[in-house]
Structure formats: structure tokens, C-alpha cells
Amino acid sequence: MPQPERRYVITFGCPDRTGIVAGISSFLAEHGGWIVEAAYHTDPATNWFFTRQEVRADSLPFGVDELRERFGRVARDLGAHTNWRVTDTGERRRVVLLVSKEGHCLYDLLGRVASRELDVDVSAVIGNHTDLAGITRAHGIPFHHVPFPVNDPEGRQAAWAQLRQLVDVHQPHAVVLARFMQILPTELCAAWTGRTLNIHHSFLPSFIGARPYHQAHGRGVKLVGATCHYVTAELDQGPIVEQDVIRVDHTDSIPDMVRKGRDIEKVVLARGLRWHLEDRVLVHGNQTVIF
Amino acid sequence: MPQPERRYVITFGCPDRTGIVAGISSFLAEHGGWIVEAAYHTDPATNWFFTRQEVRADSLPFGVDELRERFGRVARDLGAHTNWRVTDTGERRRVVLLVSKEGHCLYDLLGRVASRELDVDVSAVIGNHTDLAGITRAHGIPFHHVPFPVNDPEGRQAAWAQLRQLVDVHQPHAVVLARFMQILPTELCAAWTGRTLNIHHSFLPSFIGARPYHQAHGRGVKLVGATCHYVTAELDQGPIVEQDVIRVDHTDSIPDMVRKGRDIEKVVLARGLRWHLEDRVLVHGNQTVIF
Amino acid sequence: MPQPERRYVITFGCPDRTGIVAGISSFLAEHGGWIVEAAYHTDPATNWFFTRQEVRADSLPFGVDELRERFGRVARDLGAHTNWRVTDTGERRRVVLLVSKEGHCLYDLLGRVASRELDVDVSAVIGNHTDLAGITRAHGIPFHHVPFPVNDPEGRQAAWAQLRQLVDVHQPHAVVLARFMQILPTELCAAWTGRTLNIHHSFLPSFIGARPYHQAHGRGVKLVGATCHYVTAELDQGPIVEQDVIRVDHTDSIPDMVRKGRDIEKVVLARGLRWHLEDRVLVHGNQTVIF
Amino acid sequence: MPQPERRYVITFGCPDRTGIVAGISSFLAEHGGWIVEAAYHTDPATNWFFTRQEVRADSLPFGVDELRERFGRVARDLGAHTNWRVTDTGERRRVVLLVSKEGHCLYDLLGRVASRELDVDVSAVIGNHTDLAGITRAHGIPFHHVPFPVNDPEGRQAAWAQLRQLVDVHQPHAVVLARFMQILPTELCAAWTGRTLNIHHSFLPSFIGARPYHQAHGRGVKLVGATCHYVTAELDQGPIVEQDVIRVDHTDSIPDMVRKGRDIEKVVLARGLRWHLEDRVLVHGNQTVIF
Incomplete structure (x- = not known):
């Protein structure tokens, strides 16, 4: 099997409101982030928003640590203080x-x-x-x-x-x-x-x-x-x-x-x-x- | 859909032992009974024998009432006093x-x-x-x-x-x-x-x-x-x-x-x-x- | 069953590139559009991007016709000339x-x-x-x-x-x-x-x-x-x-x-x-x- | 896992007619054969009868070779010349x-x-x-x-x-x-x-x-x-x-x-x-x- 391309995986959850998708996707677009896979879900019973996004690592001008730091600010602005993670598929599980x-x-x-x-x-x-x-x-x-x-x-x-x-x-x-x-x-x-x-x-x-x-x-x-x-x-x-x-x-x-x-x-x-x-x-x- | 051929359905259960299948099938063969479908099962945990047989009604020289009476004797000989039935697919459900x-x-x-x-x-x-x-x-x-x-x-x-x-x-x-x-x-x-x-x-x-x-x-x-x-x-x-x-x-x-x-x-x-x-x-x- | 709330459904496809999700979601966020359900897919073999979004009708300040007109401009900017639709769940099928x-x-x-x-x-x-x-x-x-x-x-x-x-x-x-x-x-x-x-x-x-x-x-x-x-x-x-x-x-x-x-x-x-x-x-x- | 008990497995096919089940089961009953599992099927399209039976090896007074010889005669009488087999689960596959x-x-x-x-x-x-x-x-x-x-x-x-x-x-x-x-x-x-x-x-x-x-x-x-x-x-x-x-x-x-x-x-x-x-x-x- 060929080596799959390296990706950063963002998972994120917060109370639902308008503008979350726009906030995340604008952040990524601003830095040229190429979204390879994206999924969204809202649980109406608890009004909770969830997303998972896979971004090509080579599409961003910085590494995983800086992505984590920058995305952390976006996450906090959107109301997710701890319910988010950024992982790197380049790190073996x-x-x-x-x-x-x-x-x-x-x-x-x-x-x-x-x-x-x-x-x-x-x-x-x-x-x-x-x-x-x-x-x-x-x-x-x-x-x-x-x-x-x-x-x-x-x-x-x-x-x-x-x-x-x-x-x-x-x-x-x-x-x-x-x-x-x-x-x-x-x-x-x-x-x-x-x-x-x-x-x-x-x-x-x-x-x-x-x-x-x-x-x-x-x-x-x-x-x-x-x-x-x-x-x-x-x-x-x-x-x-x-x-x-x-x-x-x-x-x-x-x-x-x-x-x-x-x-x-x-x-x-x-x-x-x-x-x-x-x-x-x-x-x-x-x-x-x-x- | 064409009318399916009329059949008698025998279901039967009794404690398992040798000779049950032979007893039932010999009784049917003796009267020319044409078995269209037959299934057997033994439950080893309770040593119980089960069978269900479908016989073409026109293959037997008698009707369902006489089949019931005759089969009842076979059933009793095999040890099944109440755990048996003979039904007639000609009777609408x-x-x-x-x-x-x-x-x-x-x-x-x-x-x-x-x-x-x-x-x-x-x-x-x-x-x-x-x-x-x-x-x-x-x-x-x-x-x-x-x-x-x-x-x-x-x-x-x-x-x-x-x-x-x-x-x-x-x-x-x-x-x-x-x-x-x-x-x-x-x-x-x-x-x-x-x-x-x-x-x-x-x-x-x-x-x-x-x-x-x-x-x-x-x-x-x-x-x-x-x-x-x-x-x-x-x-x-x-x-x-x-x-x-x-x-x-x-x-x-x-x-x-x-x-x-x-x-x-x-x-x-x-x-x-x-x-x-x-x-x-x-x-x-x-x-x-x-x- | 209670009447489900009225929604506008946007479907959209175009050649994949960065910024599409941001483009669509920013347009919706700008007008207060509340996204109830969103799905994305990219087909790597043909490099084609697909999305479907459900927006609460009452979250937007205009009706379906104006949404169609406005979204049409967004779609054209993103490269989708005919591969998009906006439908209204209020219209019975x-x-x-x-x-x-x-x-x-x-x-x-x-x-x-x-x-x-x-x-x-x-x-x-x-x-x-x-x-x-x-x-x-x-x-x-x-x-x-x-x-x-x-x-x-x-x-x-x-x-x-x-x-x-x-x-x-x-x-x-x-x-x-x-x-x-x-x-x-x-x-x-x-x-x-x-x-x-x-x-x-x-x-x-x-x-x-x-x-x-x-x-x-x-x-x-x-x-x-x-x-x-x-x-x-x-x-x-x-x-x-x-x-x-x-x-x-x-x-x-x-x-x-x-x-x-x-x-x-x-x-x-x-x-x-x-x-x-x-x-x-x-x-x-x-x-x-x-x- | 405990050693499963040794069994003889009979498979058999021949043109369907009355008396086949009786023929096989009477042969087994005659020698005290304990049928552990039995299945029957008739294909109406080709009028072909099939059966598979598992008999406890220790219930029969003879071994697999004699069973094969004796059952062969039964099979031929019922019209199955080559479409039958007797195998022994005691022989490792x-x-x-x-x-x-x-x-x-x-x-x-x-x-x-x-x-x-x-x-x-x-x-x-x-x-x-x-x-x-x-x-x-x-x-x-x-x-x-x-x-x-x-x-x-x-x-x-x-x-x-x-x-x-x-x-x-x-x-x-x-x-x-x-x-x-x-x-x-x-x-x-x-x-x-x-x-x-x-x-x-x-x-x-x-x-x-x-x-x-x-x-x-x-x-x-x-x-x-x-x-x-x-x-x-x-x-x-x-x-x-x-x-x-x-x-x-x-x-x-x-x-x-x-x-x-x-x-x-x-x-x-x-x-x-x-x-x-x-x-x-x-x-x-x-x-x-x-x-």
C-alpha cells in the first residue's frame, strides 16, 4: 500500500449557534488549508455542535504545533474551551x-x-x-x-x-x-x-x-x-x-x-x-x- | 398465483431415542404418503426430538380425520401423547x-x-x-x-x-x-x-x-x-x-x-x-x- | 406527527479547491442562516466537491426566491454554474x-x-x-x-x-x-x-x-x-x-x-x-x- | 474445547419417490443407529431427493467400513448408485x-x-x-x-x-x-x-x-x-x-x-x-x- 498523505485532523464540539462552520472554514481558507474530509453534526436534544475535519498537512504554511495554537484561539472564540483536538496522522498510533x-x-x-x-x-x-x-x-x-x-x-x-x-x-x-x-x-x-x-x-x-x-x-x-x-x-x-x-x-x-x-x-x-x-x-x- | 397443492402438515415432539424417524416415515411410506418437506431437530440440552412433515394430501388413501386418528396411534407408541398435531392446508387460516x-x-x-x-x-x-x-x-x-x-x-x-x-x-x-x-x-x-x-x-x-x-x-x-x-x-x-x-x-x-x-x-x-x-x-x- | 420546521435545502457541486466551504458558510453566516444539517464530500478520482445544507427558513431575512438569487452569485463565484439547487421544504412534493x-x-x-x-x-x-x-x-x-x-x-x-x-x-x-x-x-x-x-x-x-x-x-x-x-x-x-x-x-x-x-x-x-x-x-x- | 463425539456422516441423493426416508431410517433403526442430526430436501424442479444424516459412531455395532458396505446396498436399492458417501468424523480433515x-x-x-x-x-x-x-x-x-x-x-x-x-x-x-x-x-x-x-x-x-x-x-x-x-x-x-x-x-x-x-x-x-x-x-x- 502507498503511504497515505499526511493530514491534520481537527475534532471540535461546542454549543450550537450560527457562524461556527464559517468561523472554522474561514480560518482554514485564510491559510490555504485544503480540507480533504469534513463532517458536521448537530444534536438537537442538547443543542450541541460537532465537527471533524481532515486537512492536508502540506497545504498549510505551518506545522501541527502552530496549527494547534492558532486553532485554539478560533476554538475559544467559538466557545469550545476543551472540546477540541488537533492530531497529526504523521504520528504513528x-x-x-x-x-x-x-x-x-x-x-x-x-x-x-x-x-x-x-x-x-x-x-x-x-x-x-x-x-x-x-x-x-x-x-x-x-x-x-x-x-x-x-x-x-x-x-x-x-x-x-x-x-x-x-x-x-x-x-x-x-x-x-x-x-x-x-x-x-x-x-x-x-x-x-x-x-x-x-x-x-x-x-x-x-x-x-x-x-x-x-x-x-x-x-x-x-x-x-x-x-x-x-x-x-x-x-x-x-x-x-x-x-x-x-x-x-x-x-x-x-x-x-x-x-x-x-x-x-x-x-x-x-x-x-x-x-x-x-x-x-x-x-x-x-x-x-x-x- | 396458482393454487398450491393441498398438504397435510404433521408436527411432533417427544423425548429423543432411536427409531422415531423410522417409525414416522415407515407409517407414511406404508400408505404411500409422499413427503414434500421434512425437517428434524434434536435439542441435546433437554434430549427432545422435534419434526415437521408436509405430505401431499392426494398421496394418502384417506382424509385428514383418519390420518389424525392413525397418526395418533403412531405418536402414542413413540411417546408423544399431546405434542403432536395434524393440520390440513386445505382449511383456510x-x-x-x-x-x-x-x-x-x-x-x-x-x-x-x-x-x-x-x-x-x-x-x-x-x-x-x-x-x-x-x-x-x-x-x-x-x-x-x-x-x-x-x-x-x-x-x-x-x-x-x-x-x-x-x-x-x-x-x-x-x-x-x-x-x-x-x-x-x-x-x-x-x-x-x-x-x-x-x-x-x-x-x-x-x-x-x-x-x-x-x-x-x-x-x-x-x-x-x-x-x-x-x-x-x-x-x-x-x-x-x-x-x-x-x-x-x-x-x-x-x-x-x-x-x-x-x-x-x-x-x-x-x-x-x-x-x-x-x-x-x-x-x-x-x-x-x-x- | 408535528409539522417539521420549514427549511431551505441547498445542494451544490463544483471542482474541488480551497475555500468553498468558507465561501458558502460565510455567505450563510452573514445573513444569520442557521445550518441544521450539513454534509460534504470530495471525490478524489474526479476532484469534485459536493455539499448539501439544510438551513432554517426562519433564520434568514429573505425568502426562497431571494436566497436562490443571492446564492446563485456565490455559486457562480465558486465555479458552479448549473450544479446547484435551492429547494424549499415548505413546498409539498x-x-x-x-x-x-x-x-x-x-x-x-x-x-x-x-x-x-x-x-x-x-x-x-x-x-x-x-x-x-x-x-x-x-x-x-x-x-x-x-x-x-x-x-x-x-x-x-x-x-x-x-x-x-x-x-x-x-x-x-x-x-x-x-x-x-x-x-x-x-x-x-x-x-x-x-x-x-x-x-x-x-x-x-x-x-x-x-x-x-x-x-x-x-x-x-x-x-x-x-x-x-x-x-x-x-x-x-x-x-x-x-x-x-x-x-x-x-x-x-x-x-x-x-x-x-x-x-x-x-x-x-x-x-x-x-x-x-x-x-x-x-x-x-x-x-x-x-x- | 472438549473432543466432540465421533460420528458417521451419510450424504445421499437420488430421484425422489415415496419410501426413501423410511428406507434409510429403518436401516439405521434396525442397527440401533442414533441419529444426531438429519436434514432432507427435495428439489421439485428436478425431482431430486437429498439427505444428510449424522449418526453416533458408538451407537452402531460395526465400524465405518461395514457401514459403508451395508449402506451401499440400501442406497442401490433406493436408486442411488454413486450419489452417496459415508464419512467418519474421527478421520482428521x-x-x-x-x-x-x-x-x-x-x-x-x-x-x-x-x-x-x-x-x-x-x-x-x-x-x-x-x-x-x-x-x-x-x-x-x-x-x-x-x-x-x-x-x-x-x-x-x-x-x-x-x-x-x-x-x-x-x-x-x-x-x-x-x-x-x-x-x-x-x-x-x-x-x-x-x-x-x-x-x-x-x-x-x-x-x-x-x-x-x-x-x-x-x-x-x-x-x-x-x-x-x-x-x-x-x-x-x-x-x-x-x-x-x-x-x-x-x-x-x-x-x-x-x-x-x-x-x-x-x-x-x-x-x-x-x-x-x-x-x-x-x-x-x-x-x-x-x-
Whole structure:
């Protein structure tokens, strides 16, 4: 694949009023900014305005730092004090993956990275089991084993501290719970807020918590699904980024549902992660705008 | 459309063991029965066997009553005392529809009936409002208005009694709650058990009860759905016959979700009703086998 | 449903360059125009810029005619001489439907109109058979019968002339071939260009022409589909507005495929028509941008 | 995953008549055969009967060879001389994969095999390029490089001979063209008939041949798809095993369509391969029955 041209990505949100689009686009036009992609949305319920713009880096007479400084002034004038970001696609995205024993999401993500479909750096994979160490290292990626002892609060606390350190050293753009079977402590939810993605193996809000395929089979549903969402302190309640479903019928046992569901988990997580890393996801309360 | 050939439909369930298929198929072969369609299923969790068979009526040397009597003996020998039925496609199916104000499911069903895609008799439409009287009568179908007074328990009880009478006079094969906004009393759930279908405007078990699209919007889901299920005494908890979903995104307001969801409600209800009337739905606990 | 607020809809296309968004949005901001919905797209292959904007009518100090005149100057300055339109949602959309014998699309559209989900005027339904006269008139809509004689070129030419007159008197925003089984002559394709929608009962470009479900069955496909496209002089080759598919399997006979396909035809046509009437479809060569 | 119980799988086809089901099921019942799964289908157009049955191996008093001999007599009595098979799930399935440069299908299949979701032996991967040698060997699977020289008919013939030898030594149950960019010679299509699966990156019969995503983009379709089919001498014309689609829109460039399409190619190929290896696919003319 050819190297995509470098772009600056502006995301922005503020209370809606007239003149916002004009304000932003005039600022860009003034400096010759070539807008490659632009999206706008207004939420009438909360009267909130959102936009995301991709500008060719080489069309502007200054770099990302000066763009940030100059755009910051425009943003403040328009009423957005903190709800804006300017990122640079020239900076490679770093991702840390947390896993347990089930490997389908890991295999899938590593395959996408290896084929450069997902052109990011997987800085590390951390597992509370070692089952997936081999495939990780075969891809040339460091694997760290952090066991979580059962019925040992202190040991678990130490494990979380070690895991946190192993993650934070990379300052990753995304921490992905790729079927990681431990519930993140509140302080980590807070520390990594807005960049921790989980894949839940049900169509939320159905079947929150453990063994969702068993719950789904018991209820006799005709579709099973998967949900990629940001992790928040409340279990399986964070803002939803992506969902999808697949049809099942009475011939499907629970293992069949698990197997079919995996194909959905994989693509839903991969889509959600891509959108997050491309700054396409704007969180608004418990909802997301996907540009 | 040409008249489809007349068939007898056998449905049957019993504890699984060897020799059931042989027992049934040998009985049919012995009398020259030409099996046009046959389906089998075994539920390993409960060790229950299910089958549905369609036999050409003209291939058997006797009529449906004698088939019932003879097959009843086979069924008892195989251990199925009440879990079997023999129906005759030559007997036209009768359906009563219950409606309120929202007409999309009614319009859809009447269109299918008028074009003979759904080749059944709509014996009556009963509404607790009169909004849909006109279109019903334009299709040549009787419309009955049974108002349900608010805050008047006696008046409501009388309304239910009247509605029940209007339904029961037709001995319908199916009573369809086509967006009927009243909760069926327990005694009617019991009286019409196994033949009362509801369309719920969510992907159950998500968003049980009132205003599911509002609930869905609030949770920020990326798909909305609909569920056709048998009505039981517990609200929105009956066996699911069919479900489907449609994608929504952040640009969809609640009215947009309502509009998109309607297209799913219509097809899900139409499919569920068709399968029910063709004796394709076998209920097993709170699950359904759809042959 | 409450009356939606009145809006002006601007659609616009021109060769891409910097400053277009700024030009349009500054013009609107200058007059206090409140943008309710805005979408942008650039096609890199042809370097073409597209936008669609909805502005609250009551936010501007002038009416639609003056908006058209003023915006026309902006458009010309930006290089769009004819590729722009300003429409007023306050003007009710008029639609003429052409039908033959199969009624599923007509029933569906009439149901949507009757329930005001599709809030337009069906000015007339014209059929080359009379099968659908009854339901049309039951909805209070004029039905015209224009028979097309077989093997009678002059008779057919007269029929087309009559049909054209019956359509043109309404100056409809859309002419919909709702399973109309006659091929439009080239001069009508030209006269009604950009506002004639057809529903083809296959997933184009598969199975062009007659009896697509028979073709699909013969090829053993696992999904059947439907395509809503603008009618052009070349049969089934016009720009595609919407498509969808539904799963079939080996148990589906051709009539089953026809039946299942109808549910897709209905929604695909309804979506395409809605988008067309809301000025959401911008044609670019043989492709469409759907805003 | 626990070891699934060993089963014998019977597939069978013959002209339809009464008594076939009785004949087969009585034979099985006579020997105490426990039918775990059974499916039947009749094609009315060709009056052909199909069945597939799974019998618990431990329920029969003899092994697979004697079952084959005894069932062969039943089959001949019922008129099926060659259209039947008895296979043993106790025999591990062997698969050979042919690849070129694009790895997404290979990565996907290897991940499924490694996680034992697809519990088969990949005997070898053969590539006409070496790009995918590393990941193959990381999974402990032999990789063979067979280059296909351009404009060198003799060299190519030698390459095909070498490839054939590398495949045939394993007597694989399936030869999978996992985005292998060479067209199989007629004699190999014949030699491997009924066990060579290809994944074509379009919804056939649309966009046969080269660069289907480019064709799809040019036509402006709203969905792209993938097709898993048996390879026959006529390019992209073999019996279809599975198809699926994914939605695209005007914002999707050709590389976007390629990327989205890959997710469909992967699951369609994986499903098709699973069904083939489980003897679920019965070919009938150019159609398939999937049990």
C-alpha cells in the first residue's frame, strides 16, 4: 500500500449557534488549508455542535504545533474551551492489547497489523495467561505475562500496578481489552478514560456481565451480537462505538453461538479501534458521534 | 398465483431415542404418503426430538380425520401423547388483528393479504381507536371499535369481555397484536395461548416495556430491532419467533429511529405470522424451533 | 406527527479547491442562516466537491426566491454554474406512480403516505392494467388506466403520449416505476431525467432485464436483492440510489425468492424515493452521492 | 474445547419417490443407529431427493467400513448408485492452502486453526510469492514457494506440475484458493473436482474476473460482496457455496472497498470451508444444497 498523505485532523464540539462552520472554514481558507474530509453534526436534544475535519498537512504554511495554537484561539472564540483536538496522522498510533486465553480477537488484530490494513504499532500484548504469548512473539511483538491470583486482593492489586506500568510506559493511543477477562479497577478506568476499548460479546444492553452467549441461548434470541464500547467505571455501560449481529437459529448450540459470535466480535472490535485511532469517535454524554 | 397443492402438515415432539424417524416415515411410506418437506431437530440440552412433515394430501388413501386418528396411534407408541398435531392446508387460516393508532403493521399485513402473498382470511380488525377503520373497511374487512376507558377498571373489564367475544366468534388460528397498545389480561393470554403473536419494537430482551426507541436512543445503540413473540402472562417475555435489526447512527433522532424501526417491525411480524400459520413454529419451554 | 420546521435545502457541486466551504458558510453566516444539517464530500478520482445544507427558513431575512438569487452569485463565484439547487421544504412534493399488476410496492408506498411517514402528495397512479385501481381509489388518489397494446407500435406510441400527458400535468418531483413492466422510451427518459426512479428486482448489475429471480435461482445465489436507480436510456444501467439483499437458500423455490425479494424491493424503493424527495441524492456521472 | 463425539456422516441423493426416508431410517433403526442430526430436501424442479444424516459412531455395532458396505446396498436399492458417501468424523480433515501476496484470508484461517475453532490439519501452504512464508512457518506449517514465471508457458506448466505434486502428496479433503491469483488449468479443476474452493471478491455473478472492487466502484453499487464457490473449468462459474455482502457508500474509495470487502471474504471462505469439510455441501448441477 502507498503511504497515505499526511493530514491534520481537527475534532471540535461546542454549543450550537450560527457562524461556527464559517468561523472554522474561514480560518482554514485564510491559510490555504485544503480540507480533504469534513463532517458536521448537530444534536438537537442538547443543542450541541460537532465537527471533524481532515486537512492536508502540506497545504498549510505551518506545522501541527502552530496549527494547534492558532486553532485554539478560533476554538475559544467559538466557545469550545476543551472540546477540541488537533492530531497529526504523521504520528504513528501506539496500541497496547490486554488478553486472557481466548485468542480470536488477538489473531484478528495481529493479522490486520501484519498486512498493514491497520497501520499502527502494537507496543505490547499483556496477558493474565500465557496462552497467547507464542503468536504474539511470532509477530515480533513483546508479550508480558501478568498473572492475577484468585482470592488474593493484595496480589491482584500488585498485578494491576504492574500492568499499569507496562501500559503507561508506551503512552498508548488505545488500550484494547481484546477479550481480557478481568474487570478494570475504577482508577484505571479514570486514568485511561476515552482511550480504553472493550469488546463485549453481546448486543448491549442485552446480556450484560458474564456468559452472554449462555444468557442469549436461554432467552431463545434469533440473533447474537457484539459491542465495542469505551470502558467506564460502570460495567458494560460505557459509550457504544460499534455493534453488529449475526443470525442464529434453533440448530445452534451454545458452542455454535460462541463460534458465530466470534466473527462479529472480531470485526466490531477492529472497526471500533480503527475509528478511535482515526479520531472519528466523539463522545457526548453516553453517546458517540462516529464521523 | 396458482393454487398450491393441498398438504397435510404433521408436527411432533417427544423425548429423543432411536427409531422415531423410522417409525414416522415407515407409517407414511406404508400408505404411500409422499413427503414434500421434512425437517428434524434434536435439542441435546433437554434430549427432545422435534419434526415437521408436509405430505401431499392426494398421496394418502384417506382424509385428514383418519390420518389424525392413525397418526395418533403412531405418536402414542413413540411417546408423544399431546405434542403432536395434524393440520390440513386445505382449511383456510383465519386471523384477527388488534390495533390502536399506529397503522404501519396493519397496512403491511392488509397489503400482503390483498396481493395474496399471505393467503389467509382476516376475519376482523379490532381497534381501541378508530384511526384505522377506514383502510380496514376499504379492504372489505369488518372493523370493530372497542374503546378502553382510562382510569375505569370496570369499563376496561367490559371492554376486554367485548373484545374477547369479537375474537372468539371467529375461532382464529392467530390473534395478532399489530401494535396494539393494551396489555392483554392474564386470562386472555391463557385462553389464546400458543396463537397470540405480538410485535415488540425492540430487539428483546433489550428495552422491555414502554417507549423502546426512546430507551434505545438514550443508550446510544448502533442498531434498533423488532421482535415477534408469543404473548404470555409475563410482559415481553414470551417465546421469540423472529427478530431482526436495522442500523442507526448519530444522525438519527428518535423519530428517525421510529421510522427505520417500523420497516423491521413490519417484516418481522409478517414472517412470524406466516411461519405460525404454516405450523412451522414449535414451542419448547421459552424457545422456539422454526422449521 | 408535528409539522417539521420549514427549511431551505441547498445542494451544490463544483471542482474541488480551497475555500468553498468558507465561501458558502460565510455567505450563510452573514445573513444569520442557521445550518441544521450539513454534509460534504470530495471525490478524489474526479476532484469534485459536493455539499448539501439544510438551513432554517426562519433564520434568514429573505425568502426562497431571494436566497436562490443571492446564492446563485456565490455559486457562480465558486465555479458552479448549473450544479446547484435551492429547494424549499415548505413546498409539498408531488409524486406520480406507474404500475402494472404487481401491487406490493404500491401497497407499501400508499401505506407510508397514508400514515404520513412519507409526507407527500401522490398526484396520480397510472396503470397499464386495472388490477390496482381499487386500492388506489380507496386511498382517495386518482387512478388512470393506460393500456399498452401488444404488437401495435402506433397504439403503443399513443399510449406513451397519453401517459406522458397524465404525468406532466402534475409536474411531479418524482415519477416512480413501482414495478411498471414497460420500458420507458428514450424521449421520456430524457424529458424526466433525474427524477424518474425504478425498482429493479435484482442486485444490479447482476441479472439485468427480464425475470431476474429466475436467473438468480438458476445461478444458485445465496442472496437476492433489489436496486432503486434513476432511469436512463440504457436499460437497468442508470445511477444506483439504493440496494439491499436478503438471504435465500436451497429450500427457496422461485416463488419463495419472489416473495422474499418483495420485502427488499419495497424498502429499497421507499428509501430511494425519500432520499430523492429530500434532495439527498447528487448524481455524478453514473454514481450517486447520498447525503 | 472438549473432543466432540465421533460420528458417521451419510450424504445421499437420488430421484425422489415415496419410501426413501423410511428406507434409510429403518436401516439405521434396525442397527440401533442414533441419529444426531438429519436434514432432507427435495428439489421439485428436478425431482431430486437429498439427505444428510449424522449418526453416533458408538451407537452402531460395526465400524465405518461395514457401514459403508451395508449402506451401499440400501442406497442401490433406493436408486442411488454413486450419489452417496459415508464419512467418519474421527478421520482428521487435511487442507492445502494456495496463496499469493494478499494475506487476509490466510491469517484468518490460520487463526481459526490455531484456536481450534477449525479443527483440521493444514498440511501445507503453497505460494507463488514468498510474502506469506513467515506467518505460515510461525504456525508450524510447511510453506512451499512455487513461482509462476510470466510469459513462459513451459515454465508455468512445470510450476503447475510441481504444485500438483505438492498438493497431491497430502490427498487433501480440500484445496483452498485463499486469494491465489493464478487460474487453475482445466486438468487440475478436473483432478480436484468437488474439493477445490475459491474465494472471489465480488457478489457473483456480478463482477466476474479481474479487479472486481474496481468494477464495483465504477458501477456505483451500494454493497460489495464475496463468494465462495467450487472451482470448475469455467472461470468464476462454479457452484456457489456461500456469499455475503457489506454496505459501502460514496465516501468509500476503492481501497476502502477493498478493506471492507476483506472482512466479508474472510468469513465467507471460512464458512464455506467448514461446511465443505463437514460434508454439508451437496452439489446438484450448478447449485448447492447446504445442510
